[in-house]
Amino acid sequence: MPHVLVVYTDDEPGVLTRVASLFRRRGFNIHSLTVGPTERSRQARMTIVVDAEEATVRLAVEHLRKQVNVLEVQQLGDRPKVVRDLALIRVAAGLDVRSEILQLAQVFRANVVDIAGDSLAIECSGGPDKIDALVDALRPFGILELGRTGAVAMARGPRASPERPAAAPPPASNQAMSV
Amino acid sequence: MTRTGSHTGAQLIWECLIREGVTTVFGYPGGAILPAYDAMVGFDIRHVLVRHEQSAVHMADGYARASGRVGVVVATSGPGATNLVTGLATAMMDSTPLVAITGQVGSGVLGTDAFQEVDITGITLPVTKHNYLVTRAADIVPALREAFAVAKSGRPGPVLVDITKDAQQGRAELDWEAAEPIRHLRHLPPPLDPEALARALELIRHAKRPLILAGHGIQMSGARAEVLTLAERADIPFALTLLGLGAVPATHPLSLGMMGMHGESWVNKAIQEADLLLALGMRFDDRVTGKLKEYAPHAKKIHIDIDASELGKNVPVDVAIAGDLLAVLRALLPGVEVADRSKWLKQIRGWRGDSAVRDIKNLPDDGHLYAAHVMHDLWRLTDGKAVVVTDVGQHQMWEAQYYHHDEERSLITSGGAGTMGFALPAAIGAKVARPEAEVWVVAGDGGFQMTFAELMTAVQEGVKVNIAIINNGFLGMVRQWQELFYEGRYAATPILSPDFVKLAGAFGIHGQRVDTRADLAGAVAAARAAEGTALVEFRVEQEDSVYPMVPAGAALHEMIRRPSASAIAETGSDPV
Numbered sequence: 067m068p069h070v071l072v073v074y075t076d077d078e079p080g081v082l083t084r085v086a087s088l089f090r091r092r093g094f095n096i097h098s099l100t101v102g103p104t105e106r107s108r109q110a111r112m113t114i115v116v117d118a119e120e121a122t123v124r125l126a127v128e129h130l131r132k133q134v135n136v137l138e139v140q141q142l143g144d145r146p147k148v149v150r151d152l153a154l155i156r157v158a159a160g161l162d163v164r165s166e167i168l169q170l171a172q173v174f175r176a177n178v179v180d181i182a183g184d185s186l187a188i189e190c191s192g193g194p195d196k197i198d199a200l201v202d203a204l205r206p207f208g209i210l211e212l213g214r215t216g217a218v219a220m221a222r223g224p225r226a227s228p229e230r231p232a233a234a235p236p237p238a239s240n241q242a243m244s245v
Numbered sequence: 246m247t248r249t250g251s252h253t254g255a256q257l258i259w260e261c262l263i264r265e266g267v268t269t270v271f272g273y274p275g276g277a278i279l280p281a282y283d284a285m286v287g288f289d290i291r292h293v294l295v296r297h298e299q300s301a302v303h304m305a306d307g308y309a310r311a312s313g314r315v316g317v318v319v320a321t322s323g324p325g326a327t328n329l330v331t332g333l334a335t336a337m338m339d340s341t342p343l344v345a346i347t348g349q350v351g352s353g354v355l356g357t358d359a360f361q362e363v364d365i366t367g368i369t370l371p372v373t374k375h376n377y378l379v380t381r382a383a384d385i386v387p388a389l390r391e392a393f394a395v396a397k398s399g400r401p402g403p404v405l406v407d408i409t410k411d412a413q414q415g416r417a418e419l420d421w422e423a424a425e426p427i428r429h430l431r432h433l434p435p436p437l438d439p440e441a442l443a444r445a446l447e448l449i450r451h452a453k454r455p456l457i458l459a460g461h462g463i464q465m466s467g468a469r470a471e472v473l474t475l476a477e478r479a480d481i482p483f484a485l486t487l488l489g490l491g492a493v494p495a496t497h498p499l500s501l502g503m504m505g506m507h508g509e510s511w512v513n514k515a516i517q518e519a520d521l522l523l524a525l526g527m528r529f530d531d532r533v534t535g536k537l538k539e540y541a542p543h544a545k546k547i548h549i550d551i552d553a554s555e556l557g558k559n560v561p562v563d564v565a566i567a568g569d570l571l572a573v574l575r576a577l578l579p580g581v582e583v584a585d586r587s588k589w590l591k592q593i594r595g596w597r598g599d600s601a602v603r604d605i606k607n608l609p610d611d612g613h614l615y616a617a618h619v620m621h622d623l624w625r626l627t628d629g630k631a632v633v634v635t636d637v638g639q640h641q642m643w644e645a646q647y648y649h650h651d652e653e654r655s656l657i658t659s660g661g662a663g664t665m666g667f668a669l670p671a672a673i674g675a676k677v678a679r680p681e682a683e684v685w686v687v688a689g690d691g692g693f694q695m696t697f698a699e700l701m702t703a704v705q706e707g708v709k710v711n712i713a714i715i716n717n718g719f720l721g722m723v724r725q726w727q728e729l730f731y732e733g734r735y736a737a738t739p740i741l742s743p744d745f746v747k748l749a750g751a752f753g754i755h756g757q758r759v760d761t762r763a764d765l766a767g768a769v770a771a772a773r774a775a776e777g778t779a780l781v782e783f784r785v786e787q788e789d790s791v792y793p794m795v796p797a798g799a800a801l802h803e804m805i806r807r808p809s810a811s812a813i814a815e816t817g818s819d820p821v
Contacts, residue, residue: 087370128554134375134395134428
């Protein structure tokens with residue numbers, strides 16, 4: 067069953083590798099891993115979706131918590147949450163089907179972000195299921211290019227308080243930013 | 246690179262080490278670390294020059310294990326740094342606090358495949374607790390201070406700090422306070438859970454056949470007195486892991502001995518029959534548990550470890566407590582009731598008595614030299630007081646079985662990684678850390694040949710270690726497996742050795758050969774009396790095997806026992 071982990075890390079070079087290799091070493095299959103900046107300075111936020119048993123995920127969380135660069139780990143588990151994925155889909159769209167595709171996009175509340183002679187690029191965000199459904203719906207027209215971000219997730223309700231005290235990072239040992 | 250600042254980066258490295266209380270480093274110079282070596286001359290630090298960087302880490306490891314301090318190793322970039330990998334993995338597996346400082350090519354050429362460049366932080370990612378790439382002089386002190394804090398805190402481990410040549414040559418102010426490490430504090434165990442403590446006490450109270458599994462964490466946490474109090478008050482015997490040997494005295498009445506693959510049969514039987522296992526600072530390694538499905542089937546399990554990721558990793562437990570063992574035991578002890586478990590202890594003593602007839606020590610001297618005799622006699626001759634540093638293989642297990650360790654930090658061995666070649670360098674490190682201690686290397690003929698170049702390091706540094714080479718002409722443990730599980734096909738296990746006595750002569754040290762038990766005591770006495778490092782080669786039975794043994798994949802109670810002594814006396818067959 068897919069588990070959603072939200073991991074706050076220092077925004078330093080190599081952190082993404084540390085986190086990813088921790089999963090690789092233990093043979094986890096990562097469904098998706100997204101990284102971006104957060105509301106706090108010099109911190110990154112990762113959303114990691116993995117498919118594994120409950121006990122294995124618990125161990126992964128403990129391993130994550132041991133990482134020097136990890137500030138906080140939230141296991142969203144069964145909690146109510148918002149999970150969003152962004153997709154950019156370039157679909158073949160001759161004049162004869164263009165209006166049909168536009169209608170479809172409207173149904174999915176997707177936006178057209180680029181128009182070429184015989185294709186349209188559509189942007190859609192939503193739960194992974196919704197994106198899957200849109201992709202399926204567009205497939206008969208001919209998908210020319212598809213890019214998805216993987217999930218970004220957040221628990222519903224007030225912000226979950228940090229499970230461990232989060233100390234401020236020391237001066238970065240390297241100037242370059244980004245994980 | 247800044248041109249201002251009161252210190253060069255190279256000076257900051259040594260300033261930092263001295264402030265961390267470092268008196269000794271083990272290392273090997275090279276181009277990318279030259280600025281640091283050049284600056285070292287002005288600082289009061291002992292540098293032990295090794296013959297191979299792998300040995301430098303093992304020395305720092307032995308130094309750390311013998312003393313409880315952080316071991317420090319210095320190497321250059323590229324091959325110097327990659328030679329550290331085995332030693333880092335060894336330290337990682339056995340939770341040794343180490344800081345490795347490596348030189349790196351200039352930051353301007355990083356990533357260009359410059360001469361002697363390797364991505365050492367990438368390479369050592371899985372075998373270090375954490376690592377750093379430092380490219381500015383100003384970042385050296387924060388990185389090193391944090392490295393020491395990370396290496397020591399929580400579950401200890403090795404940390405690597407890779408410092409570019411230009412960072413060593415650059416200048417910066419020494420701002421010690423500003424570099425106070427704090428990030429590692431995030432990773433200290435959470436406050437103890439009173440509910441878990443209460444459940445643990447409840448289980449201890451109701452147990453009829455409890456057993457303490459004593460691990461390495463007892464020594465690292467300094468919880469020996471508390472463990473003994475717990476055991477004595479609640480009348481619970483303890484079984485020890487390999488790395489736990491010495492954590493509690495082997496001669497203590499409640500001490501059963503080593504558990505696991507080559508543990509004593511009564512210990513493994515006690516584990517399989519126990520109704521409560523109290524696992525203290527140990528991690529249920531596969532060499533300890535045997536087949537997991539049949540491990541201690543009747544026992545409730547309480548597991549106390551500082552590393553929460555060890556709890557429930559291999560063995561499901563009823564009560565898991567993440568925390569420093571000393572703190573946990575101090576919280577538990579007031580609730581531990583005095584108990585009498587003499588019935589259970591009597592049962593275990595019965596099993597033990599049954600095994601005594603199989604003890605090789607009960608055999609008369611048949612003229613052959615057995616490794617078990619060597620270990621037993623060495624224990625007697627050194628009054629059990631030596632720090633013994635073993636290599637990996639049969640001799641390691643014989644040592645664990647027949648040299649009875651009462652003192653903490655008196656057995657230093659590569660448990661988790663099983664690194665051959667570990668003993669000699671680690672012993673040199675241990676002797677440097679504790680010059681007053683009598684240090685013995687116990688190595689096989691195979692492992693010794695991996696790192697014996699360090700004999701010259703011992704000579705150059707004036708370090709006295711006594712070396713017992715258990716020479717059986719084979720890579721003995723592998724040969725034993727071939728005999729038992731590969732139909733006796735000895736593929737690539739017979740190994741030739743040089744004339745070890747002549748080899749000792751070439752290094753200018755005392756060397757002696759022993760073929761019979763009668764000559765053993767004299768040779769040990771001569772080695773102890775010799776001025777510097779001394780070597781004794783024991784020519785032992787070639788196809789001797791380590792028993793008891795739990796075959797890999799079998800359950801603990803499915804041990805191959807020692808052949809009984811009487812049977813051996815009659816047939817003259819393999820006795821150990």
